[in-house]
Amino acid sequence: MQPRPLLTIIFAAIAFLPAGCARLAPAKDPHTLYMHMGAEPGTLNPITATDAYSHSINLRIYETLVDREYDTLKIIPQLAERWEISPDHLTFRFYLKKGVRWSDGVEFTADDVVYSYERIKDPKVACAQLKVYYIDIRKCLKIDRYTVEFVYSRPYYLALVFCGGMPIVPKHIFDTGVDFNTHPNNRHPVGTGPFRFDSWSTGKNITLVANERYRGAKPEIRRVVYKFISEPSVALQMLKKGDLDVMGVREIEWVRQTNSRKFNEKFYKKKYFMSSFSYIGWNESRVFFQDRRVRLAMTHLINRKEILDKLLFGLGEIVTGPFYIFGDSYNRDLRPWPCDPARAKQLLKEAGWEDHDGDGILDRNGKKFSFTFTISSGSKFAERLTSILKEDFSKVGIEMDINRYEWAVFLDKIQSRDFDATSLGWSDPDFQDDPYQIWHSSQIEGGSNYIGFSNREADRIIETARQEFDPAKRVKMYRRFHAILHHEQPYTFLYTMPALAAVSRRFDNVKVHKRGMNFVEWKVRSTQ
């Protein structure tokens, strides 16, 4: 047959390809950091961006008026050098640092702040997720070139964090008459931070380089490449091979795939807790879960310790409430309800749920205790959790079906309160603590209190705490609030899971702060 020589050439070429191409690669620059990113952000405009990915990149490019110290969370100056708060806690006046330059050389002034505020308020700008934080601001005024003032319509203890943390974009770049939502600079940001945007190769990576005009200490890392790798197991291979320097690893990888000596010689393993928790929410508008005793019984039926060990390799901590477990507001006097099926049965009986007709399923007034657990089909944890629960519940005569929905549909079901029970998580990345959005009864319609929790004392605590400026007093209120939740069990609180990360030992000074890691302070280890 004729094609043989050709085939041989092709095979030879394929065989040669790996050796040839691998040799072409130049040596790696030690000052470049390769970060893993699970998905590609849509935009790098801090006002319209919604996902955590763009947030983590924007954090390096853009700055805000104030920042929070990495360990103490104290509010510290960033673009503002100081600020004044009126005695009624309604007016916030910021004095901006002079001579701060955007990475294109233009000076940062009060006009940029006011312009950014106006964009957030602009109905044509797609940033609903941000707008809600600024509803209470009545106006934002330019006093002079280096002074701005925010006026609130009511006092709120987080007001300084919100107006001081407002994203700020350069007016001279964006105010050109082009639609803000699709502005070309949304994909080519200009900021004041330690890094400046270099390039964006769609579907592959985003590269930042050190900002020469940055006024602060210059980071040792000169270049950061964020690589988009959607498949976590492939990302881990890349990390091991040296194509990535930093990535968050999953529980199973932490326990099973990153313990070799070789791995630990090349990488630090960092484990730290942020403010987040997972839970099972019982919809209180359903006949089963209206009664506190039933909700408590459900908690007693769930073996949280065993599920933690089995599904999550014992890495997390069982929590009793919504606050950061190592924070002040968390009430440490409360112990998690134990797994106690006998007590659960008794509670159910007290609430009227018994097997009257002898069919093996509890009932009350002719209604069977048969409910549906709604989960997002993407969540492996929820999938495995519910199959354990289904079996445990059936032992005491509770029938449970599992409904899986794609994320968008799932969200729709939850937001329209069309579910019996569900499992999800909340995170509070800025340690703000304020329970208003999730727990206040006014948030049942249209807010995030979709399980319909309503408690008069809890409402009162939430409202007064929002206007309480003494942290010690607020902590006391929140501990009481935590106790109410523990008693009422609107959620069965599950776990707070640690962030697990692997970082290349090419770097030194890799510290874990309360707010997490910060590569700006990392040192590049000199190669031998």
Add this chain to the structure above:
Amino acid sequence: MKKYIVKRLFLLVPTLLGITFITYLMIRLAPGDYTKLQLGMEGALKSGSISKEILEQEKKLYGLDKPIVVGYAEWLWKFARLDFGTSRKDGRPVAQRIADALPITLTLNIITMIIIYIISIPMGIISAVKKGSLYDRFSSLLLFVLYSLPHFWIALLLLLYLGSGEYLNLFPLGGIHSDWAGGAGPLVRFLDFCWHLVLPVITLTYAEFAFLARYTRANMLEVINQQYIMTARAKGLSEKKVVFVHAFRNSLIPLVTLMATLLPGLLGGTVIVESIFSIPGIGMLSFEAILSRDIPVIMAITTIAAVLTLLGILLADLMYSLVDPRIRLEAKL
């Protein structure tokens, strides 16, 4: 013939309208929309009425407040001027996003198709000629084993054993270019590109041999038992000539039908392979668009796929008459 083609092309229009309308209807009726997704669970909706107002504003921005028919008409009017709108996700024109993703997917799929055809058609022919032989049985067993291996598993095994450096370090772990390739010359860039394609192409091809090989084998068997083959043999023609000229040509007709599905298949892309190998192709683009209810992107991709499918079917019909002159096109309408 010309008349036939013109007629068929005109018939494409109502079909296309139907397809796009149904697609639009389905996305709009599906639960969940873009704005709600953006707010997600962290949608810190402060006080009820005001947040609802914001939500309404947001819906208006994306035209989600309009009735479905109006929304569709607006889309159609834009489409008629070849404007696919802007993507919700990144605010870039949809046409540009597709133009970014399409060449990669096309290259990958064309290479894959060529390899599949080159390998499986000869395999099918040989199997048919040597029906029942050890080769026939062994090859079909092998092909079916390959057929039943899941893609994601093979892809991960390939990466682990050939790419990770824990066993062999022959291939990159994904992407389509090395980071350093940007500044290199065209030849190096091309080689680098090929180097990145090896594993994805293996993953895309291995399972596809079975179908086409069995298909060819079945068609060949049917033809080989025809009397004219016996005649050809009786004439004293060489076996090669009998098989490749007389038999194979006549077994081509069903393969042409297959070609009709080829065209849209080129666009299809495979989400799994693209996601494992971090390839920014059409598969990932459409998958993401559907999950995030990015209507302009979904509509554009569906429309392009629909057009290609319809053209593919037309092309196949035309090719019938080429392969088999007995088929008359006019009669079919």
